[in-house]
Amino acid sequence: MPLEYTNSLNNSLKYSWQEAERLGNNYVGPEHLLLGLIRESHSNKDNILNKLQAKTDTIKENIEAQIRTEERVDATEITLLKSTEKIQRFIELEARVMSDDKADDYHLLLAILKENNSLASDVLEKEDIVYMGARYFINQEKERQTFEQGAGLKKVKVVKNSVLPPEEDEEDDAPTSKSGKTTEKTTTKGKSDTPVLDTFGTDITKSASENKLDPIVGRDKEIERLAQILSRRKKNNPVLIGEPGVGKSAIVEGLALRIVQKKVSRILFDKRVISLDMASIVAGTKYRGQFEERIKAMLNELKNNKNVILF
Structure with missing residues (x-):
């Protein structure tokens, strides 16, 4: 709140x-x-x-x-x-x-x-x-x-x-x-309900709703599998593995597009996909414990906002 x-x-x-x-x-x-x-x-x-x-x-x-x-x-x-x-x-x-x-x-x-x-x-x-x-x-x-x-x-x-x-x-x-x-x-x-996440991350679903994302081609199978895992009640944390540049972020963007278009299961309706920028989280952490404080603040927001999917 x-x-x-x-x-x-x-x-x-x-x-x-x-x-x-x-x-x-x-x-x-x-x-x-x-x-x-x-x-x-x-x-x-x-x-x-x-x-x-x-x-x-x-x-x-x-x-x-x-x-x-x-x-x-x-x-x-x-x-x-x-x-x-x-x-x-x-x-x-x-x-x-x-x-x-x-x-x-x-x-x-x-x-x-x-x-x-x-x-x-x-x-x-x-x-x-x-x-x-x-x-x-x-x-x-x-x-x-x-x-x-x-x-x-x-x-x-x-x-x-x-x-x-x-x-x-x-x-x-x-x-x-x-x-x-x-x-x-x-x-x-x-x-905002998530000021820390807004500061250190990017709301991909918001970008999708504003037509700022390019259409995803040839990744329907991966996106479908991603949505399927996220819809589970348990063991619902998918892992995307691949070399830099193979399109892991594109798959997540494709998921965000489907969420906005309501082309996913009802469980994923109104979910927010937020891409975390680890570089910005680490940047400026000059004092001991500062990085941990940032992570703790983000975890608190995630606990209070069940509609967030973190990438």
Whole structure:
């Protein structure tokens, strides 16, 4: 199930658009998300920045000095940077890794710090607010609350690493429309049942439904056998064996096409075939246990979503 956002997080995301308009920027970047978080901290004593005793006025001044313009911007023309979209996905990933039922403002802070090729993370780092330190503080704070309340909150162990993917190239940081063909508004984007699988994999059935796959010729027997094995109640894990380039992926694409066309047994109707990119899972796992955390997060999603076939 998609995670619910707290009022604090929703306010921070809403304020980020208003901050972009106020500063004459026609885009929402990580720095605007941070400004939105700072603005929310002024009216919420439980805001993560207040708990960290961050020098919010100094952070705000440093950011505004670098991005403020004298231009007047139409709010409907403000766009969303790719890095901001990535941060928004990271919010939900952080919440799931920490076993939280709702995404909160501290998940936003962690997501901003994780995207370390940004003005926002640079300014925070100058104030000695870094990802690992903030993560440790948050876990300690949650354990303290659990101890004081005696019940209600789950006890959260300190997780040193994250399932988050490595940073993308800056050239991908192109804006997309706030309202239009490519982007939804910040407060609604990223609501997926499988955010980790979406990050590290490709939904082949979605590509098939959008007519992005080529027709498969001469593999009917293999595809039929694949569908037959997957339809079993037990021993339903087929193995495709062959040298690179012989067409193993093509067989899976053929299965996805048949699922979309409803040319399979009823058991496979509405199944999602997701191709896992092992290279992206391994990439960026600099710290011990980070790879295991990613695998664990994916297994949790697979356990909660029985309609996924993993390739």
